[in-house]
Amino acid sequence: MAARFLWASRVASHLRISIAQRGFASVVLKDLKYAESHEWVKIDGNKATFGITDHAQDHLGDVVYVELPDLGRSVSQGESFGAVESVKATSDINSPVSGKVVEVNEVLSESPGLVSSFDSWKVLAHVKDLNFEKLDSLVADVNTSPYEDGWIIKVELSDAEEAKKLMDSDKYSKFCEEEDAKH
Secondary structure: OHHHHHHHHHHHHHOOEEOOOOOOOOOEEOOOEEOOOOEEEEEEOOEEEEEEOHHHHHHHOOEEEEEOOOOOOEEOEOOEEEEEEEOOOEEEEEEOOOEEEEEEOOHHHHOHHHHOOOOHHHHHHOOOOOOHHHHHHHHHHHOOOOOOOOOOEEEEEOOHHHHHHOEOHHHHHHHHHHHHHHO
């Protein structure tokens, strides 16, 4: 068991994801920030891209509809700007930072399931003998959604300092683990 965890940790490190040692299996990318309401944000200069986390989509189940905001709309940190509807529930999408919507992922209107990911660890379990140089070619397949193709909106930031209020990957992983333990 320990050897399997060490192998998974090496893979996670190479893929820039964080895994917890006690059963938390959601993908958490290290270069993103996270809100307690399970949205992620990637900040690039004065622009930010965000969506829902792997943990959120895992709890929601199959996503069937994503409500997108209009271009030009202002969003405020912590406030709802849309919704994700799944076979299990409908959940608000809250803005992790404030800004003006400059792009929406229109592909989600036709393919809302892009915010859902498949269990990447099951895929990796079948390729345990794969050398790490070859993992780069799998990253696009393993980690595309919800962090890549499943992004929801891009905003022009109005206050970059707000990102300091968000969690890094380690804090978010621990937060999710503790939240799951309560249920």
